[in-house]
Amino acid sequence: MKGFMIQGTGSDVGKSLIVTALCRILVNDGVKVAPYKSQNMSNNSYVTKDGSEIGRAQGIQAEAAKTEASVWMNPILLKPQSDRNSEVVLLGKVHKTLSGKGYRETFYERGLEVIQESLQELSKKYDFLIMEGAGSPVEMNLKDRELVNMKVAEMADVPVFLAADIDRGGVFASIIGTLELFTEEERKRVKGILINKFRGDFHLFQDGITFLEERTGIPVLGVLPYISNHMIDREDSLSIHEFRSLKKTGELEIAVIQLPYASNISDIEPFLHEEDVTLRFVRDASEWGKPDAVIIPGTKSTIRDLQYLRQAGLVERIVSFAREGGFVTGICGGYQILGKTLVDVEGTDTGSAGLEEDGLGLIDAVTHFQKEKKTIRAFGTYHHQIGLCEEENIEGYEIHLGDTVISDSASSPLFIFENKREEGYYGDSGRIIGTYLHHLFHNDGWRNLWLNRIRDHIGLPQKARVDVGALKEVRYERLAEEMEKYLDIDRIKKIINDWEYEHEDH
Structure with a gap:
């Protein structure tokens, strides 16, 4: 050839x-x-x-x-x-x-x-x-x-x-x-x-x-x-070092939890196009600072990374931040970490079948890790129960072993996808978000809505959406x-x- x-x-x-x-x-x-x-x-x-x-x-x-x-x-x-x-x-x-x-x-x-x-x-x-x-x-x-x-x-x-x-x-x-x-x-x-x-x-x-x-x-x-x-989207976790070296002085600071087994870190790259946003990676409690929002990204080893967060003193910081009205979003493994309990039914996450671990408890949910991985492209809209514009299209992809079941009837699913499948968690008027959808923030409308709510909360002016997709x-x-x-x-x-x-x- x-x-x-x-x-x-x-x-x-x-x-x-x-x-x-x-x-x-x-x-x-x-x-x-x-x-x-x-x-x-x-x-x-x-x-x-x-x-x-x-x-x-x-x-x-x-x-x-x-x-x-x-x-x-x-x-x-x-x-x-x-x-x-x-x-x-x-x-x-x-x-x-x-x-x-x-x-x-x-x-x-x-x-x-x-x-x-x-x-x-x-x-x-x-x-x-x-x-x-x-x-x-x-x-x-x-x-x-x-x-x-x-x-x-x-x-x-x-x-x-x-x-x-x-x-x-x-x-x-x-x-x-x-x-x-x-x-x-x-x-x-x-x-x-x-x-x-x-x-x-x-x-x-x-x-x-x-x-x-x-x-x-x-x-x-x-x-x-x-x-x-x-x-251009990075390939692997080496890019975290590139992110950490970026010097931005935006007034809105997002703390990204730096997990040892972080995956699909490209989920956060669109924020680099937002002029008033600073991304800061946090590895332990000493680096916590005073963030305006927190993102827990995906991970290839959810329970191990959850155990790391506990050892690093970050579990207490994240939970306190959320209880005080902070904005926290978990994507894929980060979503699982936000729940009450994680059960490695098949040993696919840790190698130890039946292992259970307490999550952060910010979402009343249990995740069971199964044998079969889900890998799908997803297309849909905001769920009608959360009171957002239903015409806004959402797309991304899911890659996960765990199935998360939410038991809190007071909360609402975040999205509704094809075949009327409900997905994700939208709690506390959008302050606590959990979803399996990778590339969540590549959706310009969602990213703009989420950032504007944070801007309003901390007294910054609203901004128009940045069309990152058109820039590719x-x-x-x-x-x-x-x-x-x-x-x-x-x-x-x-x-x-x-x-x-x-x-x-x-």
Whole structure:
């Protein structure tokens, strides 16, 4: 299949963003292109149109490529549940939970099969594949059974471009060291180098380019700028560090509880577009401060994160804040945490069947963790009982193992979805909100309504809604335009065409 793979000298060098930009660049050039990452490890996932679960990065890359995301673009997704175990999502559905050792010893052959199958399926629909590796391709203790870097490039028979992050320092050592650890055959597959996250005057790096090309014999195909606040959805919890580094001085402060196993943290990104809002991540009681609202995000391990909140002194802080009239919203695992009791019926959340844990008790509800995970796209409106505009459409997606049953008859469901399904919790005139709906705050009308109630409560002026949804296409186009300025696209195309000619049957 025609295409190439972006590998990195390490984790978080910007591979996903580069692939996203290249997807938009090539589709704008008339190429029918698809993103591909054989194995992803992330708790920030994306639900496809048919209700399957893949890595969020590949869903975003599909949007950039102007195509519908599918399980073939990310056939294997690993969702960490603890330091040792991960849930294995295979072709969009939960396969089983395995330890790192168990995964390497029992899953490798099945992994190769599904990777081969996914490559064949994508080749039927697309002309071009932009592949993404993971971490470093030269982790020598893992390399013999890896399913995401050079082994996959070999299976697809595509050239590799090696990306490195100059912002973290040590760029020359990371590039040359990676190349030195490749086998001779692997090194022959590397046809280009990309320097990412460059700050300052590009002309000052010309000597660096010369050194790398002379030392390695491999062309530098681009020195890409550090793009801050690009607003493209992040892939995983590494993005929390990016959020924490943002300096905003908005008058309305939202405390986001930083859970160890936080998932789908992209739920809060729309607030970055609200000029008067500051997001602040809180890890323990000492960081509580004086928030105007609190959000408890989703989590891949609800009970463990609830136990963490108790140890960190945050349970008391959140409960007191709510009792004093504060605004608290829990999404997915955060919704479960707000309830009275959590019961791990099947052991799917903790590994201990029948384990019970007391929640925060802000919602009179019990959550039972079952064996089967729900992954669905959801569309609906506000529930008529909460007295809001019923014509406002709501959409998002649900990914959860738990079923939450609310026993407080005085409260109202938050939404009513297709087939008249009621969902969520709306209590205390909207001060306490719980829902399984990820991307809740990506709905501009809901976000604006929620923020305006907080603004009114703390004496700030009301604001008009910010149309974040309409900005998505603009963000993809701007990213592509910016990256294209610094990429040698003509040379990249020539390398790919030459590779295809040299490796096809004559």
